[in-house]
Amino acid sequence: MVPPQPSEASVRVSEHVHVVRVRVRSYPEAYSPNVYFVVDGGEALMVDSGFPDDDSVRARLEYLRSLGAPELKLVALTHHHYDHSSGAYRYQQETGVAVAMNPVEAELLRQAAKSASPERTAEERRLRRQAARVRVDMPLEEGAALEVGRLTLRALLMPGHSAGHMCFHLEEEGVLFSGDNVLGIGTTAIAPPPYGDMLQYLDSLRRMQSLDAAIICPGHGPIAHQPRRKIQELIDHRRERDEQVLLLIGQGKDRLSQIVRGIYPELDPRL
Numbered sequence: 641m642v643p644p645q646p647s648e649a650s651v652r653v654s655e656h657v658h659v660v661r662v663r664v665r666s667y668p669e670a671y672s673p674n675v676y677f678v679v680d681g682g683e684a685l686m687v688d689s690g691f692p693d694d695d696s697v698r699a700r701l702e703y704l705r706s707l708g709a710p711e712l713k714l715v716a717l718t719h720h721h722y723d724h725s726s727g728a729y730r731y732q733q734e735t736g737v738a739v740a741m742n743p744v745e746a747e748l749l750r751q752a753a754k755s756a757s758p759e760r761t762a763e764e765r766r767l768r769r770q771a772a773r774v775r776v777d778m779p780l781e782e783g784a785a786l787e788v789g790r791l792t793l794r795a796l797l798m799p800g801h802s803a804g805h806m807c808f809h810l811e812e813e814g815v816l817f818s819g820d821n822v823l824g825i826g827t828t829a830i831a832p833p834p835y836g837d838m839l840q841y842l843d844s845l846r847r848m849q850s851l852d853a854a855i856i857c858p859g860h861g862p863i864a865h866q867p868r869r870k871i872q873e874l875i876d877h878r879r880e881r882d883e884q885v886l887l888l889i890g891q892g893k894d895r896l897s898q899i900v901r902g903i904y905p906e907l908d909p910r911l
């Protein structure tokens with residue numbers, strides 16, 4: 641049997657940041673979640689945990705060993721969605737690492753595990769339950785400073801895609817971990833309140849833009865090397881959508897389902 645390998649897209653993003661992508665059969669490759677390591681001074685911090693399958697966990701721990709086996713100090717989760725959070729409990733089991741998460745997201749994680757909505761597949765329900773097995777050791781609040789070696793990762797509350805969504809800013813290197821608020825491919829889905837919020841999302845995008853990061857490390861897809869332009873595209877895209885909605889309402893299409901079909905024919909319901 642061929643041992644699991646991180647895909648060749650696992651690379652060093654900046655001096656202290658690495659992305660480790662692992663292909664998961666049940667998930668479309670283009671959308672597979674990005675997991676990051678910030679490494680300095682013999683310590684490592686993981687941003688998001690990806691999926692809990694053996695191949696993913698083994699490949700990521702092997703990658704970490706290949707960097708000189710720094711001590712995995714913390715897993716910091718951007719939000720509760722299972723493609724980012726369901727692997728966290730496995731790293732706790734394997735290494736005893738602590739997990740940090742916003743309390744609002746921790747509550748949504750527990751709710752998601754209990755909801756038995758019929759449109760979910762058995763696989764999704766299983767992953768939601770696995771995500772809820774995590775033990776949250778550190779509640780993440782706006783402004784929290786997460787230290788790795790000599791580096792500081794600043795936790796920033798950026799609601800929108802999810803109600804307690806956090807981004808992480810590695811100030812020393814100008815790297816912004818955007819979770820699902822900014823994706824490397826396509827646009828992100830914004831759930832209606834109380835799960836997400838479009839107005840808060842636009843505020844978060846503007847705040848992210850004001851950080852003037854050099855690199856955005858998104859929850860899915862390629863790294864963005866021109867953050868200002870990338871975020872401006874998203875802001876403009878939302879404005880266009882608003883205009884489309886007003887146009888469709890003007891045409892008498894005021895049922896929400898008609899509007900969604902009219903403007904999101906390409907929407908992938910899995911994200």
Ligand SMILES: [Zn+2]
Pocket residue numbers: 719721801820911
């Ligand atoms: Zn998400």
